[in-house]
Amino acid sequence: MGPHRKKGIAFSAQTQVACAACALRKFCTTPLAEAMGPSPPHRRRLHAGEALFTRGDPQAALYAVRAGFLKTCAVLPGGERHVLSYHIMGDVLGLDALHARIHPTEAVALNSTEVCEIPIERAQQLMEAQHEIATHLRGLLSERIAQSGERMVALAALSAPQRVAGFLLDLGARWGLRGYSPHEFDLCLTRKEIGSYLGLTFETVSRTLSRFAAQRWITVAGREVRIDDPVALHAQSEPRISQPA
């Protein structure tokens, strides 16, 4: 907006945005963290399809997404993948590995993606040195458990249209929290991946999106989505309220 050199501005602004939304920023920006070592967190770039870690890998770090989009998958006995969660800018990966020190899941980039790595030894040191940081990580872990509960309700109790509507609103809301439009975004996931995430087949996902589009609630073009009627979508996503007499 000001008369600055384009490249510099763009880079700095992007860094600010990414770090402001980052759930692990306390592991970087704390004075103590900076004092403990002049180590800007190591960054790692991934291209679409590349794995950040796989099931069975020893956990080397906690990861925060700087840019791009990843999915984490459970690896079933037959080798099949099941999508457990997706991650955008500011999200953390690797929380499920703290216990066993081994990743029980696989994380794959769906985009050109960049993540920050906080080596676990360093994370441990920081948490021991500063209780606020330990408490913060506990908060992230606890929050994830609470979110898992909501997802279980969705998988166990909601119809296909409810799950799809909820997914679109959730993804939009997450972009919204990061300062982007909650009404227009890229799904990044294929229909098959969305289906896996929601416990549906890709045909059902496709049909449901088409039906929403036919009702003029959304506009879909490939993986680009615009939410035209958030109110209707939200009504659709709610579990039917059983009216007491």
Added chain:
Amino acid sequence: MGPHRKKGIAFSAQTQVACAACALRKFCTTPLAEAMGPSPPHRRRLHAGEALFTRGDPQAALYAVRAGFLKTCAVLPGGERHVLSYHIMGDVLGLDALHARIHPTEAVALNSTEVCEIPIERAQQLMEAQHEIATHLRGLLSERIAQSGERMVALAALSAPQRVAGFLLDLGARWGLRGYSPHEFDLCLTRKEIGSYLGLTFETVSRTLSRFAAQRWITVAGREVRIDDPVALHAQSEPRISQPA
């Protein structure tokens, strides 16, 4: 086993068993914990149907089950309950509330139940004083997240018989870890609650149990179950392996 007075022995033995299996024992038995205050953890008794906490309650403590059986439920907009998890001796409740300091779920005893309470302020103090304890709780939180992933796979990808078989084996295994028979136990949950937990109707749960009994894999009498053929049940619980050519 020795010639001691009955009552004393029984109580002491029960206490030992319960504490040995308790995920929060480090919050009690650590030398430091004992030094910090002569406070044996406060215990609370609940009768069947009584709530330990409800959605919206401020979190007062972490809870460990000493005896009995509890369920935790999500409370849906219409007031309906959805069973998210069940808890037996040694299990921890309240992990999903650390973030918001408010319980997002409801916990209800299904039995005559006794729980130990670790007030959160005390838990915080202990974790700040001893990193090992903080690490241990992080492990519990992380483990719960990993387990949630497995449950999501079950809810999203498994058939009704697979879910029911998996549920029976899981409950048995959990009793087994505590030194009880993994093959003969009390479900404690009603068919309706099992259905809610597994994302099925109670009729489907009932029919599936009947079918398992007809195959001689299990023996059911009300809520008492004996697993007669763990191998067959386990085969039934596995996702079908898609054979690569």
Added chain:
DNA sequence: CGCGAGTTTGAGAGAAGTCAAAGTGTGTGG
């Protein structure tokens, strides 16, 4: 003893899965 909650079982309906085919888009190699 009888009520009520819980369970079993049956019959029919409906939502989502499966199978199939055609359309769309994208990247690569000729």
Added chain:
DNA sequence: CCACACACTTTGACTTCTCTCAAACTCGCG
């Protein structure tokens, strides 16, 4: 630069699993 290959998507027709509705049965408890 075009053409082909391939992965993804859409849509249709049919199947099947689970839900829904209904009725009878069991059991524990007041």
